[in-house]
Amino acid sequence: MPPITLWFLQASRCIRSAWLLEELGLRYAVKFSERENGVAPPAFKTAAGGLGKFPTLQDGETTVFESGNITEYLCDNYDKQGRLLPLVGNPKRYEVLQWIHAAEATWALHGITILYARWHQKDGDVAKTEEGMSGNIRKDMDFLEAALKQSKGRFLLGDEVTAADIMMHFSATFVIARELGVKKGQLPTVEKWLQECEATESYKKAVQTTGHKL
Known part of the structure; x- marks a missing residue:
C-alpha cells in the first residue's frame, strides 16, 4: 500500500491533486466517492478527517487538506528540483x-x-443578479487570456507544466463549463491552453486513475 492516499470526491478540485501526484511520479491510493444530493456522503467526510472537504491527502501520519496547501506540501516535499514550484530563493x-x-x-x-x-436566490431576478456579479469573473478571465498570450510557451509560465497550470486549470474549466459570467468560445487562448493541459500524459493518467469527470 503506498504511503500516500488521496480522498477524491467526484466533480471537484481533487483532480488538481491527482494531476500533481502524477506529474511528480508518486504512487498513491485513491479513496473515491460520488456525491449524494450534490455533496459528499457523511461517512466519507468523517473517514477523510480534517475539514471533511476534498481533496484530502494523507501522507503517512500527515493529513493535508485544501488543494492549494496540498500543492505546496507535495512540491516542497517531493519536487526537489523545483520543476513544478521553484525552490525558496528563486524569484x-x-x-x-x-x-x-x-x-x-x-x-x-x-x-x-x-x-x-x-442555486440559492429565492426572490428577484436571478439573471440580473448573475449579470451584476459577472464583472469580476470576466475581468479575471480576460486577465488569464492576456497572460497566456504573453507566455513564451504552451502553458502559463513557458513550455512546461507548473503548479500554476495545475491549480488554475480546474478553476478556468469550471467557470467556462458552468457559464459563470463567460461562455465557451469567448476565450480562445484559454480554451487552447485547457486542451494543452488535458493532453499531457500526467493529466490523462490522473483522469484514468480517479474516474474524474466534470
Whole structure:
C-alpha cells in the first residue's frame, strides 16, 4: 500500500491533486466517492478527517487538506528540483504561488459567487443578479487570456507544466463549463491552453486513475 492516499470526491478540485501526484511520479491510493444530493456522503467526510472537504491527502501520519496547501506540501516535499514550484530563493517561485493562491481566492471565489446566487436566490431576478456579479469573473478571465498570450510557451509560465497550470486549470474549466459570467468560445487562448493541459500524459493518467469527470 503506498504511503500516500488521496480522498477524491467526484466533480471537484481533487483532480488538481491527482494531476500533481502524477506529474511528480508518486504512487498513491485513491479513496473515491460520488456525491449524494450534490455533496459528499457523511461517512466519507468523517473517514477523510480534517475539514471533511476534498481533496484530502494523507501522507503517512500527515493529513493535508485544501488543494492549494496540498500543492505546496507535495512540491516542497517531493519536487526537489523545483520543476513544478521553484525552490525558496528563486524569484520565479512567487510567480507560480501567485497563480496557486489566485486560483481559489480570485477565480473560484468570483465564479462560485455566481453559482451560489443561481442555486440559492429565492426572490428577484436571478439573471440580473448573475449579470451584476459577472464583472469580476470576466475581468479575471480576460486577465488569464492576456497572460497566456504573453507566455513564451504552451502553458502559463513557458513550455512546461507548473503548479500554476495545475491549480488554475480546474478553476478556468469550471467557470467556462458552468457559464459563470463567460461562455465557451469567448476565450480562445484559454480554451487552447485547457486542451494543452488535458493532453499531457500526467493529466490523462490522473483522469484514468480517479474516474474524474466534470
